[in-house]
Amino acid sequence: MTKRITKGSALTLEEYDANLDAVNILRTLPTGEWKQVPSLFRLLLKGTGTCTVDARNTAGTITAGLYIYTAAAATNQIEYPYLGADAIEIRVTLTGTCTAEVI
Numbered sequence: 001m002t003k004r005i006t007k008g009s010a011l012t013l014e015e016y017d018a019n020l021d022a023v024n025i026l027r028t029l030p031t032g033e034w035k036q037v038p039s040l041f042r043l044l045l046k047g048t049g050t051c052t053v054d055a056r057n058t059a060g061t062i063t064a065g066l067y068i069y070t071a072a073a074a075t076n077q078i079e080y081p082y083l084g085a086d087a088i089e090i091r092v093t094l095t096g097t098c099t100a101e102v103i
């Protein structure tokens with residue numbers, strides 16, 4: 001895990017990717033599976049179809065259909081879902097050729 005303690009210094013993209021791998025956060029989200037994501041993140045959508053976002057908190061409470069995004073021949077559609085203050089996992093349901101990636 002790479003950390004920067006000097007104010008104003010940022011991680012390189014390679015360090016950021018390595019940190020995601022180290023804490024088992026997948027970048028590409030498989031449909032129908034619960035995965036950990038950072039508290040603030042973006043979704044990169046590609047393809048055509050829908051992406052339905054569900055969230056789950058530490059108590060196991062599921063908020064289904066929190067966001068529903070539609071992609072139409074998307075190449076780099078960026079969305080900014082907010083899962084809530086206590087959410088720890090995300091599940092996406094993808095239709096068509098739509099793919100979702102955490103960035």
